[in-house]
Amino acid sequence: MRPTASRCQPAGRPERMAARRLLVVTYYHPPDPTGGHRWAAMGHWLRSLGHEVTTITTSAWGTLDDDLATDTHRTDDLMASGLLRRLLRRPPLVSGPGSQALVAKAPLAVIPRVVVPDVGLVTWLPTALTAARRLVRERRIDCVVTSGPMHSTHTIGLMLGRERPSWIADFRDGWRFEPLRPPWPTRAQDHLDAALERRVARGAEAVIAVSHPIAEDLSARMDIAATHIPNGWDPRWDTRISQASEVELEPGTVSVVHTGALGGDVWRDPEPLFTAMRWILAHNPDAAHRLRLVLAGPLDAHLRELLDDADGAGVRHVGQLSREGSLALQRSADALLLLTSPHHVSHATGKLFEYLAAGKPIIALARGNEAARIVKETGTGVAVAPDDVEAIAQALLAAVDGTLRAAYAPRDRDRYVYPAPAEAVAELVEHAIERRHRTR
Secondary structure, three states, X not given: OOOOOOXXXXXXXXXXXXXXXXXXXXXXXXXXXXXXXXXXXXXXXXHXXXXXXXEEEEOOXXXXXXXXXXXXXXXXOHHHOHHHHHHOXXXXXXXXXXXXXXXXXXXXXXXXXXXXXXXXXXXXXXXXXHHHHHHHHHHOOOEEEEEEOOHHHHHHXXXXXXXXXXXXXXXXXXXXXXXXXXXXXXXXXXXXXXXXXXXXXXXXXXXXXXXXXXXXXXXXXXXXXXXXXXXXXXXXXXXXXHOOOOOOOOOOOEEEEEEOOOOOOOOOOOHHHHHHHHHHHHHOHHHHHHEEEEEEOOOOHHHHHHHHHOOOOOEEEOOOOOHHHHHHHHHHOXXXXXXXXXXXXXXXXXXXXXXXXXXXXXXXXXXXXXXXXXXXXXXXXXXXXXXXXXXXXXXXXXXXXXXXXXXXXXXXXXXXXXXXXXXXXXXXXXXXXXXXXXXX
């Protein structure tokens, strides 16, 4: 029987770390505008540790100037087709700063709900698999890392065959645990989805989960030892932030900043936050006069309505900024706001780690989830339920009267700053290679 307990780090550091040839297969990767920076940062810091890292990703998001230097291979993807995206009712694909669509239509129900585990299995996987087989052979790869979502990416590890190198499956979201999709319409699809998840989790030599809840779920359900390796702050961005143009904040006010999409999905609701701002205006006008909620990011129709209704309540939208501009705005804030789902205990977006590095108190609209745990563990702010209007208002008032800043006592943040996550991956690579050798 395989062990069942999840661990934050692989047990037992190997005495000698050899330079390894790694192949990473990931769908969401820069310049993807949704924030898939995990393996871009991880790849850089693994190279700094002496490893060779080759990346396969989709061509749908475009290219970067350093693709050749980072050995990034972008393969054809039907999702880049304008016709297919119109059939799926998805917004046009564009990349670069400020490129996210302001209003995204819901996907056509039929097509995404036919293919298990996701449409990537037919739109991108065939070209990615072909590239993976070629690179494994040509580069004599020591370890393949598949990273999902899209969870179909993990099936590449299954399809590389019996002679494949060691394999690590990296879960950035849960697959069947807190899935970000509706239930399958048929029992047959649901059974196939469950079987694929099981084969991936039990077939890989090692499994990574981006959060504790995902690691614990996989460990318990799959009878494996999943390893928690979180996202982290990439300090290479520090120089770029210093060169970014800044948004001027209103003098004499306390600015609580949120960057990125605020809601815009079925899991996060910004309405209680706006209600709390109106509550402060009605019950404490002096504090409301000093408080500014500053939003930088895309607008959907619902958020536009909330902004219109909040007229006079101290909410300011500064547009959609480049990533450098957003990071610079975070560091000029008095406090930072994070909105999470009240229904997903694994929720801890990459934005949280930007906030940890910004050095400002965090107001996390989070209860009982990974984001709330990290904020509490690191002493970097306060966590309140995202649907508790009064608690949100009190947290905002604490930013105005200074008690939030006085309680700011950051600690133990190093584990969330690179190279620490890459060092944990490098250790796990050694264990995966060793286990593959034993089983072969």
